[in-house]
Every structure is written in structure tokens, then in C-alpha cells.
Amino acid sequence: MVKEARYLYSVARTGHDAMLGSIGIEKNNVYIITYKDIAAIVHACDAKPYKTEDKKLAEGWVLEHSYVIDQATKMFGTVLPFSFDVIIKGNDDAVKDWLCRDYENLAGELIRVRGTAEYSIQIYCDHAYLENLVYSKNQELVDLKNSIEKGSKGKAYLLKRDLDMKLKNLTYSETGRLADRFCTEIKPLVKELKVSGRTSWTPEKYKEKKLLATYSCLVSDEAVKKLGEVLEEINCKEGFFVRFTGPWAPFSFVRLQETG
């Protein structure tokens, strides 16, 4: 039976047809459909989304999707990575038609990300170090702490609540200030930067630390070394720890605008 849809992994810069082999989701044969100098990396599938009740199976699909993007990057340079389960209804001609209609947009994006990759930076801080830093900048907190030690039980209870709240707020502002400072150091070295206060996962060795910031950066290949040096300097500062991962396909930086 002819498969009437195409599962889309990524769009790459190449004008030559190629086969990537049976590396797709559920060992599907991955190939490319070209238009001028750009190509969609796809496998033929039924016109229905990948759906399952089996979480392990679903996770396997996502990892297979990720693997295809990595292989395509090795073959064609930086690609435009697509989100999981994006399926174009129709045959190869329909995909080609889409590439043709959206050529300007896709080719423009490919040029923008050429010679770059996405890197992820997480900066952690030691809790005790951060607390000391906050205390050293706020005499009011030191005074409050002293009066708790001297005060009666009832009064100390309320003062402790007050202290905890003030400490929490000041720590929050301090982490913001530190995150801004590191951001200022990193920004000149990257093409684009996105700041996030969270991370989807924390490795065991950072579990007891405070996450100051997560940065997703689009970095030129030649700037990676310098960025690594700046991060090393931060990592060497007392109380700070840097996690630097990549290169990844530019998942956080691909923009496809609506052209109506």
C-alpha cells in the first residue's frame, strides 16, 4: 500500500537526493526530498499521527527522531529541526510543493543558522555561599538574626518568620543580579541567547545547588572555544558551577513565520 504522508524530521541545505537508511522511527527508511538547494528529511508514513499508550515506546520514537536529526546534521551541516510528530499529508510532490512555497523562509532560516549550533548553559550556585553573600550585603538581616538569638521564644518565632521572608526575597534578587551579570559576560560571544529560570533536568552532582540561570545560546562554531573559556572562569569562581552541553541542532532558535 502506498504511504500517503511524510513524517518530517528536519530541513537541510543540500541539493542532492540522498538516502539516510533505515534509521527513522521504527526503522523506517529516511530519505530527502529536495527543492533547489534545500531538502526535507522524511520517511513515508500513514496519514495519522504517532500515538501510543506505551510510554516506553513513545520515548523510543522521540529518541529515534533525535538520532535522525543528529545524523542529518553530520551529513548536511546545521539543519532546521522539527518538533516530534509533524506529518505532511501527501506524497513527495506535496512536500516538494511545500518547500517551494516556503522556500524563502526556509532557505533564509538555514542561512541564519549556518555554521552555528545550540548550546545549553546552566549556572548553579552553592546555597551556603549564596546565603553568606546575601548576609554580607544586608546588615539588616544580620541585626535581625542577632535579635532572634536574644529575644524571648514568642518574639523570636515571629522575627524568624520575618527573617526567612526577607532572606528569601533578597536571595531571589541576588540570584537575578548574578544571572544578569553572567548573561552580560556570555552575550557578546553568542549570536542569540535565551534565558530561562528552569531546567528540565538536573544532574545528580548539582542536585544540592541553587540554579541561577539556564541559557540557550546559538553559537558560531568559531566562538565555542572562547565561550568555553569564559564559562571556565565562572566555573572557577568560589561557589559557582557551570554545566555546558552541546552542540545541539538549533531547536530553540528556528523561527518559521506565518506568511499567510
Added chain:
Amino acid sequence: MNPERESCLVEVLDRLLNKGAVLNADLIISVAGIPLIGVTLKAMIAGMETMLEYGIMEDWDKSSRELYASQETHIPLFPGEQVLYKAFGYLREDEGLIKCWVPGIWNITSQRIILWIKTPGKVLFETPLENLRVLRVPASHEVRKELELIYPEGRTRISLSERDEFEEALAGAAEATNAMKRSEICESGQLPYQI
């Protein structure tokens, strides 16, 4: 330092499900004019909390937060009055036909003790800390931890699961009030609270 290609499953899922060139199918349809199916497995792989955290259900979350925020009201306080402690608890309602325990948030401020209900924003009970006496009373039910408030206009029973903490906070608040108004209170010989 050199970047590492270290990534765990959660991070791969985060990238593949929440990022990438197509975040929603509608976008690509309007770009390309080609019917595109973009149903994701996000709902299955990620739990509700994760979805909120990662912004998958951000619009919903934002609207529900706004709704809650619009309903939120604040206790009317006197100038200079501060809320020092809050705890969930009950007030015994003995008047009227139905005798019951009314739930709310007990607030100890620098001047008063207040039972507040957030929605629709109403003070159910209030009395100044001055001239208030608080007694521990045997509970009418084994799961309740009760106190009796005695004030010039009468007396009432309250119940809080965090009774010990409440008493401690009340003692602290009374002490603070006492400290502020020590001269008047000492002269009149009244203690603002007594447990």
C-alpha cells in the same frame, strides 16, 4: 571548558516535544497551505505539572491564574497594621438553627485576630488583641484542637490543626503589641492575652 554531549532522556524529550521548528500545527498549515497533522505525544509523556512547567498548557494556566488573581481579595487592614501569621482553621458557629464549624483562614495581625474567607473576601470574625484571653479547652471531637477566645463582648470557640504554632504566634504578637503599648497596659493592669 569544553561542551559535553551529555543529555538525558528528559532533556531530549524537552527539546523534541517543546521546541523545534513547528510548535503547533496551525502555524505550518497557514505557512504552507498543506494539511498537516501535528498531534503530539506530549500529553502522554509529560505529566500535568510538567506540561504547565514547560508551557505546553501555558494559555490555560495563564487564564486560570488570572481568574484566581481576579477573585483574590485582601483583608482590610488599619494603617500600620501587619499580618503576622496565617493558618487554616475553624470558628464554632452556635447561633442560629444550624450549629457548625465554619472554615477560614485565621490571621494574627499586629492589632487583631481575624477569621477571613478568601472567596468572596469576607471577615467572619475579628477582635482586637487587647483584652483578649485565650484558653485551651478539651476538644469536642478527638481530631480537633480547640481554643476558646474570651473578649469583652463574649467568648467563642475556634479550632486549628496547627494550634501550638498559632498559640506561639499569638504570644509573639501580643508581646509585640504589649511592647508597643506597654505603658497603657501596665497602668491598667490588664494583660492583652492569657493562655
